[in-house]
Structure formats: C-alpha cells, structure tokens
Amino acid sequence: MKKIYGNEQLKSTLERMAVSGRTAHSLIISGEKGSGRKSIAKYYTQALMCEAPVEGRPCGVCNTCKNICNDVHPDVIYPKKTGKLGNYSVETAREVIADAYIKPNNSSGCKVYIFADCCNVDDRTQNALLKLIEEPPEYAYFIFTCGSKSEFLPTIISRCVCFTTSPCTEEEAAEALAESGHGQQEISAAVSCFHGNIGMCESYISDGELRKRVDLTKSLADSIIRKDEYALTVGLFSLGRERGDVRETLSMLDKLVRDAAVLAKDSSAHTIGCFREGALALSQAVTAYQSARLHSCIENAWRAVERNVGIPLALTALGAEIMEIVG
Structure with missing residues (x-):
C-alpha cells in the first residue's frame, strides 16, 4: 500500500472508528484537489474490508487491500459520471440504489460506493440518494469526495460524517515525490508551484x-x-x-x-x-x-x-x- 503522507489526525480518527465498530456509513471527504481525498477514501475502505487489520489500520498486503488499491475489488464501486458536464445523473443514482440492496460476496461483508470528485451534483440526484444514505443496508457504505462540502444539499450533509483533508508540508511533498522516483530538479519545480499538495505536484511533473x-x-x-x-x-x-x-x-x-x-x-x-x-x-x-x-x-x-x-x-x-x- 502506497504511503499516505500527512492527514495523520484524519487517519487516526478513521482507525479509531474501525476499532470501535462505530464506522460511519456515509462520509464526505472534502479538500483541495490533490490533497489526498481519494487516497483517504481508499484508506477507509481498506480499513473496513481488510483481512488482517492492526488496531484499525489496514495491513496493505492482503488480497483485499491490494484489490482496493488497484481499483479492481468487485464490492468497491465507483459510480459512473455521464453527460457533457461529466456529472452524477439521476439515472446513476437509481442504478446505485438498485445495486445497494444486492448483498456483497466477500469475507468483510461490506460494500462501498465511492463518488469521486463531486462538483455541482444535480439536486435531483442528491434527493434520489437521500433515502438510501439515511437508511442504508447494514453492509453498505457511501463515500463522497469533493472540494467543499457546500457542494451538497444540507439534507445530505446532515446525514454524513464530514472530514477535510489538508496539504502536507513541502518537505513531506518532496519526500513523497522522491519516493516515486522523480529527480531533484523536477521536485523543486513542482513544489515551488504546488507546495505540499502531493497530487498536484505529481500531476505537474507528469502532465x-x-x-x-x-x-x-x-x-x-x-x-x-x-x-x-x-x-x-x-x-x-x-x-x-x-x-x-x-x-x-x-x-x-x-x-x-x-x-x-x-x-x-x-x-x-x-x-x-x-x-x-x-x-x-x-x-x-x-x-x-x-x-x-x-x-x-x-x-x-x-x-x-x-x-x-x-x-x-x-x-x-x-x-x-x-x-x-x-x-
């Protein structure tokens, strides 16, 4: 499992939730693009489904953790975006609702839906999902990542546990980029532009x-x-x-x-x-x-x-x- 830099308090909170058994079924993870929103969403998913967790931390080496990391776990679903604006439609919401009542087939007994990069999600889509989020099947979890929780209706926000990611230090960003095999010149240029935002630094180098x-x-x-x-x-x-x-x-x-x-x-x-x-x-x-x-x-x-x-x-x-x- 790739190391997640920064967000130590957030990770610790998610681990304590897993240990206590009081896991939130609906989460909103907000933060700047590149600050680790999707990495945290995967981390929580691994904590829920890991075959050999240690004090709430996923092991990162079991087949389940690897499959989640590689986006190939059959019970970790990324609902599709559609239309010219590339957004979540009412039709997508209906597909999720129908699928959510099909029980998972894995040892953890969990099924996770990750709505990544939510932005300007239609109110009709949110309202369609509201009942499911309010009263989910005991095995179903819903994670929304976004720039700000204000992207969502108050009724959705009130039914989710909300967390915010934060950029790392520039030193941590440089360490993460070096670990990925980037040269010092590339790292310096990227960090000077995007500071502790590792995701954006990575994109600057590659894109x-x-x-x-x-x-x-x-x-x-x-x-x-x-x-x-x-x-x-x-x-x-x-x-x-x-x-x-x-x-x-x-x-x-x-x-x-x-x-x-x-x-x-x-x-x-x-x-x-x-x-x-x-x-x-x-x-x-x-x-x-x-x-x-x-x-x-x-x-x-x-x-x-x-x-x-x-x-x-x-x-x-x-x-x-x-x-x-x-x-």
Whole structure:
C-alpha cells in the first residue's frame, strides 16, 4: 500500500472508528484537489474490508487491500459520471440504489460506493440518494469526495460524517515525490508551484498540459502587473472552452491574487500559489482593496461559467473588469 503522507489526525480518527465498530456509513471527504481525498477514501475502505487489520489500520498486503488499491475489488464501486458536464445523473443514482440492496460476496461483508470528485451534483440526484444514505443496508457504505462540502444539499450533509483533508508540508511533498522516483530538479519545480499538495505536484511533473496552464497563469499575472489589456485578453482566450481547464487556471490565478494581498502586508509570508515572484510584484502594483476586487471578479467569472454562460463571454467580461480595477 502506497504511503499516505500527512492527514495523520484524519487517519487516526478513521482507525479509531474501525476499532470501535462505530464506522460511519456515509462520509464526505472534502479538500483541495490533490490533497489526498481519494487516497483517504481508499484508506477507509481498506480499513473496513481488510483481512488482517492492526488496531484499525489496514495491513496493505492482503488480497483485499491490494484489490482496493488497484481499483479492481468487485464490492468497491465507483459510480459512473455521464453527460457533457461529466456529472452524477439521476439515472446513476437509481442504478446505485438498485445495486445497494444486492448483498456483497466477500469475507468483510461490506460494500462501498465511492463518488469521486463531486462538483455541482444535480439536486435531483442528491434527493434520489437521500433515502438510501439515511437508511442504508447494514453492509453498505457511501463515500463522497469533493472540494467543499457546500457542494451538497444540507439534507445530505446532515446525514454524513464530514472530514477535510489538508496539504502536507513541502518537505513531506518532496519526500513523497522522491519516493516515486522523480529527480531533484523536477521536485523543486513542482513544489515551488504546488507546495505540499502531493497530487498536484505529481500531476505537474507528469502532465504537460498542467504545466502549460501554470505558465499561462504566470503570463496572465504578468499582463495584470503591466496593465497590458491586449496580452490579458489573448491569454484569457487561450484558455479554450474546456470547463475543467478554465476552472483550474482561474483557481490558480485567484490564489496568486490572494498571495499578493498577503505579501503586501508581509513580504516574507508563506504563499499558496504557483508564482511567488509574480505575487510579490502584483502586491506592489495593486492595493489590498484592488486585490479583494480582483478576487471577487475572478470568482464571479467562474460562477457565470457554472451557470452555463458562454466561456468566451465570461472571460471577456473578466478581462474588462480586471483592467477597470487595475487601470
């Protein structure tokens, strides 16, 4: 079983639940993308189903643990996403409901459904699952991973035990990346961008498209600092029309703006974005009030995209607002 760095308190809590026999049947595990949400979901699943657990900790070497780790256990189900937005549909919910009442065929007597990366799940889907989550079969468990528990209806949240993951230290991230066989230069570049977020560091090293989005975020920041409206417009339009790419880049830009506001008060403060040098330069170019306004307009642009406003239109409006703020 691959070592899980950080989140020690969360793992300890899950282990105590397993030892006591008071395991939660419905969990929401929230946290930043790459912070270990799915790893924790698998860890809890292994703790529930392991053939030889030690004080609530899965052994990691039995066939059950290995199968869960490799996503091939027949009683650990990842419900499918469908549609243009790649989300959980009402039809998927109905399939889960029907399947949940078929008893598992394994020594642990558990059946686990992992709804990974929940975002903007339709209220109808959540309402369809509500009764099952409220009164599940004794062998059925449901785990939802997401960026924030606010993705869910209050009725769902009230019926789940909620946990939040957190990034590791940069030292732990570097250790994890070295364990995966990455070179020091790759590790340094990844950690400078994504700090203790091991998942995002791994993606930065392996995914050329993510590296392009990081470079684009840096370019957008430079355009704002220079108050270059043309370069900003070109950069925003180069985001394309894939919602995931737009969301990720706007999130990185928003973190950079946050860093600028923090660095304006303390130039030695810890940063969370991918471009410390750019954030420092931006902190000298805009006021705290302007930083707050930039944050609001970036957030509003993404909300507009979520409401199905055309991406080019939303980004055009964003560019105009940014220039109005810093101009």
